[in-house]
Amino acid sequence: MREIPGDLKFLSSHEWARIEDDGTVTVGISDHAQDLLGDIVFVELPEVGKILSAEGEAAIVESVKAASDVYSPLSGEIIAVNSLLEDNPEIVNESPYEDGWFFKIKPDNLDELADLLDAESYADSCED
Amino acid sequence: MNKTCLHQKHLELKAKMVDFSGWDMPLSYGSQLDEHMAVRSKAGIFDVSHMTVFSLVGNQTEQFLSYVFANDIAKVKNKNKAIYGTILNNDGGILDDLIVYSCNGKYWIVSNCGTKSKNTSWFKKHAIEFSVDVNLMDEFSIIALQGPLAKEHIAKIVEIESASQLTAFGVMDFKGGLIARTGYTGEDGFEFIVPRDVGIEIWNKAIELGIAPIGLAARDSLRLEAGLNLYGNDMDENYHPFESGLGWTIDFSNAERKFIGRAALERIDSKTSKKITGVILKDRGVLRPGYRLQSNSGEGVILSGTFSPILQKSIALARVDSCMNDEAVAIIREKEFSVDLVSSRFLKQDKIMK
Numbered sequence: 001m002r003e004i005p006g007d008l009k010f011l012s013s014h015e016w017a018r019i020e021d022d023g024t025v026t027v028g029i030s031d032h033a034q035d036l037l038g039d040i041v042f043v044e045l046p047e048v049g050k051i052l053s054a055e056g057e058a059a060i061v062e063s064v065k066a067a068s069d070v071y072s073p074l075s076g077e078i079i080a081v082n083s084l085l086e087d088n089p090e091i092v093n094e095s096p097y098e099d100g101w102f103f104k105i106k107p108d109n110l111d112e113l114a115d116l117l118d119a120e121s122y123a124d125s126c127e128d
Numbered sequence: 129m130n131k132t133c134l135h136q137k138h139l140e141l142k143a144k145m146v147d148f149s150g151w152d153m154p155l156s157y158g159s160q161l162d163e164h165m166a167v168r169s170k171a172g173i174f175d176v177s178h179m180t181v182f183s184l185v186g187n188q189t190e191q192f193l194s195y196v197f198a199n200d201i202a203k204v205k206n207k208n209k210a211i212y213g214t215i216l217n218n219d220g221g222i223l224d225d226l227i228v229y230s231c232n233g234k235y236w237i238v239s240n241c242g243t244k245s246k247n248t249s250w251f252k253k254h255a256i257e258f259s260v261d262v263n264l265m266d267e268f269s270i271i272a273l274q275g276p277l278a279k280e281h282i283a284k285i286v287e288i289e290s291a292s293q294l295t296a297f298g299v300m301d302f303k304g305g306l307i308a309r310t311g312y313t314g315e316d317g318f319e320f321i322v323p324r325d326v327g328i329e330i331w332n333k334a335i336e337l338g339i340a341p342i343g344l345a346a347r348d349s350l351r352l353e354a355g356l357n358l359y360g361n362d363m364d365e366n367y368h369p370f371e372s373g374l375g376w377t378i379d380f381s382n383a384e385r386k387f388i389g390r391a392a393l394e395r396i397d398s399k400t401s402k403k404i405t406g407v408i409l410k411d412r413g414v415l416r417p418g419y420r421l422q423s424n425s426g427e428g429v430i431l432s433g434t435f436s437p438i439l440q441k442s443i444a445l446a447r448v449d450s451c452m453n454d455e456a457v458a459i460i461r462e463k464e465f466s467v468d469l470v471s472s473r474f475l476k477q478d479k480i481m482k
Contacts, residue, residue: 038144038345039161041435041442042412060461062414064160064349064435086412093159 002031005097009073009113010122011055016097017073017116020104025074028101029061029092032126037063040089045081046103052076054112059102061092074112076105132177133269133324134331141341148344149242151178156343163346164437167313171275172342173334176312180244181268181321182237182251186260189235193228196254198369198387200379204230208299210308213377214369215250216389220396221365222372223250225357229321231299231306238270238321240359254388268305269327273334274317274342274350282318285333291318302326312347314354314475349434352443355406355472361417361432362404362445368393371447373404373472400450402428406472407444409458411465415444420459421467426452436474443474 008016014033018026034040042062052058052072059070081103085091092100117125130151138145143154154175156163166172184192193201199213208231215223224247226239239247244264251262273281282291286302294300294309305322320330335341342350348358357363363372368389370378375398380390407430409415415433428448436443448456448469457464 038156039159039435042414044413062435064414065345067414067416 002097004031004119004123006119008097008119009116010119011071011073012117012122012125013055013071015071015073017113019110019113023107023110024079024104025076025107026101026104027058027070027073028096029070030122030126031096033068034093034096034100037061037068038065039063040092043085043089043092043102045083045085046078048078048081050078052078052105054115061089070102072105073116074105074107075109076107078103079106080104130178132175133327134175134177137328137331137335138175138341141335143341143343146344148178151241153178154341154343156345157341160343160345160349161437163340163342164349166340167275167315167342167346167350168438169276170340171273171277171281171317172340172346173331174272174274174342174347175269175331176272176319176347177269177327178241179270180237180239180241180247181265181270182239182247183263183265184235184237184251184255184260185263186255186258188258189260192255192258192260193235194385195258195387196251197228198379198389199377200382200385201228201230202382203379204228206230208232210297210299210310213379214363214374215247216369216387216393217365218388218392220368220389220392222359222363222367222369222374223247223365225359225363225374227308227310229299229306229308231301236265236306236321242360267324268321269324271320271322271327271330271334272311272313272317273320273339274311274313274315276316278315278317281334281337281339284337285330286320294318312354312356313350314356315350348432349437352432352434352445353436353438353474355445355474357404357445358432362447367447368396368401370396370398370401371403373445402447403450404431404472405446405448405452406470406474407433407446407458408439408468408470408474409442409444409465410467413460413465414442415458415460415467419444421446421448421452421456422459422464423453423456425449428452428456430458439474445472
């Protein structure tokens with residue numbers, strides 16, 4: 001299992017959020033999630049401009065084994081999606097915390113970050 | 129949880145393990161897609177010892193099989209051959225699909241794992257009037273060697289030349305068990321039904337030769353690409369063989385043969401029955417069991433679905449109305465996606481397209 005980067009915040013449903021220097025937030029799924037899913041063959045990304053609520057459905061990831069919803073850790077507007085995943089969904093398996101990011105949002109309210117798990121609490125929640 | 133004699137080997141190979149009908153089995157040893165392609169391009173080795181082995185003993189074993197088995201056992205009588213077919217209930221519903229192995233007077237059956245206790249009672253109940261002993265061979269392991277290079281590897285694994293001379297569905301004796309030219313992947317290959325210590329030897333030799341171990345996940349995508357049914361998904365007691373793509377395994381040719389389910393099947397018009405079809409999703413996505421299919425000529429439901437590594441598209445088996453056209457839509461998360469209804473032999477289509 002890869003080490004969980006300490007600067008990430010998590011939902012217990014395995015999405016991570018990273019606050020970038022410009023105040024935007026990048027979202028993806030955890031290494032643990034990609035491992036549970038197995039080979040990922042399809043990612044359905046949201047449209048740029050879409051408004052999301054915290055813990056609202058944002059994307060869908062399909063592996064050979066299962067389809068899974070991806071929820072947004074924060075409320076805000078989608079400002080970019082990782083279109084590389086459309087043709088190369090396996091990047092999520094290979095690099096879940098870097099190249100395999102799903103989308104970026106312009107957050108409405110950074111106070112919502114307080115509701116997310118830090119890396120250590122998330123790691124604990126995976127062991128339960 | 130039940131464990132096969134190779135359980136420790138799977139753990140050593142760092143397999144992701146899964147509970148499969150009460151058995152702790154390897155799902156994959158890494159990437160399911162890589163395992164799938166290894167079997168299509170080279171060879172792979174599978175531990176399928178969770179499946180059930182029966183041996184039948186008695187002078188009237190052939191009469192017994194002629195009665196409980198819907199394919200005609202006479203086709204393999206006095207031949208060292210295996211035959212695929214179903215056992216039916218009195219309504220013609222499928223109790224299980226299985227292979228009967230006939231070898232030098234012996235009759236063995238390999239059937240599914242989830243149906244073990246049901247089949248045991250069914251066989252024992254009907255064996256009484258034929259004075260046949262139905263023995264569970266729990267101390268046996270089943271290993272499958274599958275792939276285009278299986279024929280090259282077999283001699284090195286079992287150290288006898290004659291195994292590679294077996295024809296399709298051919299069977300031979302081997303170290304207290306059997307080797308058969310059978311499989312569940314659509315590739316050439318062999319299956320070994322052997323005592324545990326022989327099974328471990330075979331497994332170890334295959335791994336030493338660099339043959340990839342293959343988990344149940346790839347086994348499922350391989351069988352689906354080959355258009356082979358899975359009991360519990362694509363057939364069960366609620367459907368008869370014509371609705372399950374298995375009409376070809378029902379042998380009515382001997383009018384004297386009164387097999388269980390025959391009378392019920394003879395009352396059915398197979399032309400108007402629902403049918404099994406292959407489905408290819410034109411767009412991105414993955415078809416899953418339970419998804420509905422719709423068209424202006426009928427409807428249906430997905431039974432098994434996966435992503436085909438060979439076609440690079442999602443494929444599925446579906447049960448649809450007999451009159452359903454080739455053009456339909458699948459309902460995925462309340463949205464319509466175009467699908468093609470095709471022959472379930474997806475692999476052959478790949479060869480045609482190339």
